[in-house]
Amino acid sequence: MHIPGEHGGENQEAGAADEYSLVICAQRGDQAAFERLYRNHVGRVFALCLRMTADRELAEELTQSSFVRIWEQLGKFKRKSSFGTWSHRVALNVVLEYMRSRARRPKHTASRGDAAIQVAKSDSPGARMDLEWAIRALPERARQVFVLYEIERLQHNEIAEMLGIAVGTSKAQLHRARQLLRELLE
Amino acid sequence: MKRCTVTEAKLGDHLDRRLSLEESQRLDRHLEECAACRGAYQRLVALRTLVDGLATSIEPQRDLWPAISARLCGAGASHSERERRRIRLAWIVLSAAAASILVALGVIELSNRPASTSGPAQNIIVDGSPALDDSLRLEVAKAEQAYVDAAGDFLAHLKSPEAALPPDTRIVLEGNLVIADRAISEIKSAWERQPSEFALARKLLAAHERRVELLQQVAHLSFATQNGG
Numbered sequence: 001m002h003i004p005g006e007h008g009g010e011n012q013e014a015g016a017a018d019e020y021s022l023v024i025c026a027q028r029g030d031q032a033a034f035e036r037l038y039r040n041h042v043g044r045v046f047a048l049c050l051r052m053t054a055d056r057e058l059a060e061e062l063t064q065s066s067f068v069r070i071w072e073q074l075g076k077f078k079r080k081s082s083f084g085t086w087s088h089r090v091a092l093n094v095v096l097e098y099m100r101s102r103a104r105r106p107k108h109t110a111s112r113g114d115a116a117i118q119v120a121k122s123d124s125p126g127a128r129m130d131l132e133w134a135i136r137a138l139p140e141r142a143r144q145v146f147v148l149y150e151i152e153r154l155q156h157n158e159i160a161e162m163l164g165i166a167v168g169t170s171k172a173q174l175h176r177a178r179q180l181l182r183e184l185l186e
Numbered sequence: 187m188k189r190c191t192v193t194e195a196k197l198g199d200h201l202d203r204r205l206s207l208e209e210s211q212r213l214d215r216h217l218e219e220c221a222a223c224r225g226a227y228q229r230l231v232a233l234r235t236l237v238d239g240l241a242t243s244i245e246p247q248r249d250l251w252p253a254i255s256a257r258l259c260g261a262g263a264s265h266s267e268r269e270r271r272r273i274r275l276a277w278i279v280l281s282a283a284a285a286s287i288l289v290a291l292g293v294i295e296l297s298n299r300p301a302s303t304s305g306p307a308q309n310i311i312v313d314g315s316p317a318l319d320d321s322l323r324l325e326v327a328k329a330e331q332a333y334v335d336a337a338g339d340f341l342a343h344l345k346s347p348e349a350a351l352p353p354d355t356r357i358v359l360e361g362n363l364v365i366a367d368r369a370i371s372e373i374k375s376a377w378e379r380q381p382s383e384f385a386l387a388r389k390l391l392a393a394h395e396r397r398v399e400l401l402q403q404v405a406h407l408s409f410a411t412q413n414g415g
């Protein structure tokens with residue numbers, strides 16, 4: 001997959017210029033240009049959605065919503081950052097909005113993540129789990145904090161604000177996630 | 187071997203470089219001595235290395251574009267609508283600018299005309315009965331008030347942080363307001379000097395009405411752009 005910004009030197013500049021041309025066309029309503037932007041960035045957006053939700057179907061749905069939101073907000077993109085960075089941030093907001101809206105609904109009796117860990121342990125005793133799979137098996141809150149901290153490289157104060165939790169809770173969840181991952185990967 | 191629980195919580199902070207230099211050095215010394223903590227810390231480092239090696243992108247198993255494209259059709263309409271509003275807004279701004287220039291030219295033309303003229307001006311003065319004079323003055327006063335209200339609303343909207351007008355458009359409009367105010371002020375002065383010159387009154391009234399109409403349209407479109415996306 002071609003991801004603008006991952007080339008080197010002149011190619012990188014040319015790639016960024018091409019990408020900006022695509023953005024300009026898309027801002028004028030050109031869906032073919034937007035499809036090319038989608039193809040360039042869908043992998044990163046889907047990875048974020050999948051890691052945050054641990055649910056492939058839901059991740060696909062949120063990826064779709066993210067690109068619809070990106071399309072709607074294209075007029076706000078002012079080239080202060082790369083399109084990839086900007087669109088990734090829009091996608092993150094879509095995921096977090098979904099999670100906040102779901103958090104307001106009545107909670108389930110059992111944590112899906114905890115159940116996933118039990119299944120993983122019992123189904124593959126002694127097996128070394130793939131890290132990607134292990135992250136998905138984490139309890140929801142621990143997984144979200146881990147993904148935002150370790151993969152998205154956000155600070156605890158940012159994570160706390162985004163998830164509506166205390167900074168101390170964010171640190172505790174990260175610690176918990178690391179412990180669980182170590183156990184799952186051993 | 188039982189892990190040292192005293193330092194375990196700090197291993198993550200050490201990995202993230204969130205400890206002070208003193209704390210960090212103390213922990214390093216502890217790690218040299220405590221095999222359990224050293225092992226735990228090495229596993230944390232290994233985990234970080236694994237995370238750093240994760241793929242930056244994961245392709246979905248199916249092509250999501252057809253579904254996205256279908257959803258864009260609805261969003262696309264609003265996108266086009268925004269563009270249409272933007273063009274219409276630009277056209278109105280240009281119209282406002284043209285109207286201001288025309289009025290300013292009219293003022294110059296009138297101020298250069300001698301106070302008492304023969305021909306068409308004489309015909310206008312014939313209409314100036316005292317009753318009609320008062321009625322016209324009232325109409326001018328009403329139009330002036332409407333202009334002041336519309337201008338006030340518009341300026342308040344322009345100053346709001348949510349104003350959807352692009353900065354360059356705002357500058358053009360504010361400039362036009364200055365031109366319009368100056369032109370109206372000059373027409374009024376001319377009318378005060380020549381109260382029987384109804385051509386001036388009509389010009390003043392027309393200038394007021396035109397400005398109210400234009401300013402209300404611009405303000406309305408600006409609000410529509412802001413609220414409708």
